Amino acid sequence: MFNLKKYRKKSPWILHYNAGSCNGCDIEILASLAPKYDLERFGVVNTGNPKQSDIFLVTGPVTLRSRERLVELYMQMPEPKVVVAVGSCSCTGGVFRDMYNVEDGVDRYIPVDVYIPGCAVSPELIIDGLVQGLEILEQKTKEMEKPLKLFKESTCEEGIVNRRDTALKVGKIDEKN
Amino acid sequence: MIEILLIVCAPLIGGLIYGLERKMRARMQNRQGPPLLQPFYDMWKLIDKQAFIINPYHTILGMMHFISLWMVVAFIILGENLLYVIFLHLLSSIFLILAGFSVKSIYSHIGSNRELLAILAYEPILIMLGVGFFILNGSFDISVIRENSPALASLFLLFLAFLMLIPIKLKKSPFDASEAHQEIVGGVEIEFSGVFFEFLYMAKWLEYIFIYLLLMLFAGDNILLGTGLFAIVFFLVNLVDNATARIKMSHLLKIVLGIGLTLGMCNLIGLSYV
Ligand code: SF4
Numbered sequence: 001m002f003n004l005k006k007y008r009k010k011s012p013w014i015l016h017y018n019a020g021s022c023n024g025c026d027i028e029i030l031a032s033l034a035p036k037y038d039l040e041r042f043g044v045v046n047t048g049n050p051k052q053s054d055i056f057l058v059t060g061p062v063t064l065r066s067r068e069r070l071v072e073l074y075m076q077m078p079e080p081k082v083v084v085a086v087g088s089c090s091c092t093g094g095v096f097r098d099m100y101n102v103e104d105g106v107d108r109y110i111p112v113d114v115y116i117p118g119c120a121v122s123p124e125l126i127i128d129g130l131v132q133g134l135e136i137l138e139q140k141t142k143e144m145e146k147p148l149k150l151f152k153e154s155t156c157e158e159g160i161v162n163r164r165d166t167a168l169k170v171g172k173i174d175e176k177n
Numbered sequence: 178m179i180e181i182l183l184i185v186c187a188p189l190i191g192g193l194i195y196g197l198e199r200k201m202r203a204r205m206q207n208r209q210g211p212p213l214l215q216p217f218y219d220m221w222k223l224i225d226k227q228a229f230i231i232n233p234y235h236t237i238l239g240m241m242h243f244i245s246l247w248m249v250v251a252f253i254i255l256g257e258n259l260l261y262v263i264f265l266h267l268l269s270s271i272f273l274i275l276a277g278f279s280v281k282s283i284y285s286h287i288g289s290n291r292e293l294l295a296i297l298a299y300e301p302i303l304i305m306l307g308v309g310f311f312i313l314n315g316s317f318d319i320s321v322i323r324e325n326s327p328a329l330a331s332l333f334l335l336f337l338a339f340l341m342l343i344p345i346k347l348k349k350s351p352f353d354a355s356e357a358h359q360e361i362v363g364g365v366e367i368e369f370s371g372v373f374f375e376f377l378y379m380a381k382w383l384e385y386i387f388i389y390l391l392l393m394l395f396a397g398d399n400i401l402l403g404t405g406l407f408a409i410v411f412f413l414v415n416l417v418d419n420a421t422a423r424i425k426m427s428h429l430l431k432i433v434l435g436i437g438l439t440l441g442m443c444n445l446i447g448l449s450y451v
Binding site: 004005007008010011013035036038041042043047048049051054078079080131168 | 215221225446
């Protein structure tokens with residue numbers, strides 16, 4: 001039959017979030033969207049709106065201040081979705097590792113599908129990582145994936161799932177664990 | 178028969194025009210650009226995505242926007258009354274604005290506000306366009322307008338005013354403040370997702386058909402001139418889109434109302450007294 005899944009790969013819309021990066025990787029992401037590297041030839045659109053995007057590009061080591069927003073944005077994206085950690089510091093913490101104000105890497109909070117190393121990553125690597133992310137996107141189901149920490153169960157009233165305020169307040173995470 | 182076929186295929190043709198436009202914009206920036214059928218790939222993907230419903234009215238109003246816009250296009254193709262078409266189109270925009278106000282998101286409200294201001298700017302020109310055609314042909318019927326000789330020469334100033342209206346309607350720079358991607362995250366579209374965003378996405382394609390069909394009215398019974406007009410204006414709009422930056426809503430109002438209204442008025446006065 002007509003297979004809808006195959007079209008997921010052809011039109012990935014991205015959401016880019018800066019979780020406290022030094023802006024090096026953000027500039028590289030913009031560079032890969034710009035005419036020289038032309039990510040749009042894969043159908044990529046930088047939507048900036050979590051409710052319409054498929055790929056979540058996160059840069060930065062996740063500072064304490066940005067954790068709630070990270071989980072909140074992740075929860076607002078409809079399934080199927082793929083998370084791509086861009087840059088060394090979002091993979092492992094990079095140069096910021098073990099500092100008092102950062103969590104080492106995005107995968108402490110949300111499940112990551114593709115890691116792109118490099119400080120700063122080159123646009124070629126970003127394109128490569130995105131294309132790998134598309135392969136994963138094709139196999140994903142509409143099953144809801146849960147963030148690992150900082151996550152409050154979504155409430156359900158009269159059959160309508162409410163995902164607002166899905167992230168715990170930062171203080172509460174210590175009580176939870 | 179052919180009209181029915183055209184009406185049913187209208188969104189598909191609109192999608193093709195949109196794909197062509199993305200391709201052309203890319204070529205103007207010296208890059209490869211997405212494939213021609215990209216809008217349809219987006220469409221199939223959106224069907225497959227999970228959809229969030231914010232509240233029932235919001236989604237229903239979004240669908241109504243699409244359906245009423247389709248009716249507008251159908252009326253033009255069938256050759257109905259031009260004034261009906263213009264006001265029905267206004268109604269479809271109102272649906273979208275109401276949808277924007279029915280959710281709590283602030284961006285959605287800003288988008289709706291800006292959409293209202295945009296209507297304030299372009300609606301007088303559309304109505305003057307109708308009046309201009311009436312003075313010329315003695316009838317508001319589109320079928321009559323289509324049978325008469327080209328109106329381009331006698332409505333030239335109104336045509337220029339109409340050119341200013343195209344970027345507002347198609348959300349192109351410099352007049353795209355009402356959608357403003359990244360700045361207010363798409364305005365009214367922000368809370369739509371999955372299949373429900375699909376309707377808005379396709380409504381955008383219908384908007385292309387609507388505007389370019391109105392443009393072809395200037396060519397009257399001369400189909401060759403109509404196609405030429407479409408090609409030239411299509412190219413021009415994209416060129417301007419690539420070459421200019423977004424301007425503020427207040428400037429948009431000043432420019433479009435100031436220049437557009439004056440041009441239109443001059444043309445109407447000229448038509449009725451000369
Ligand atoms: S990986 Fe390096 S360049 Fe990229 S955000 Fe982190 S510190 Fe900056």
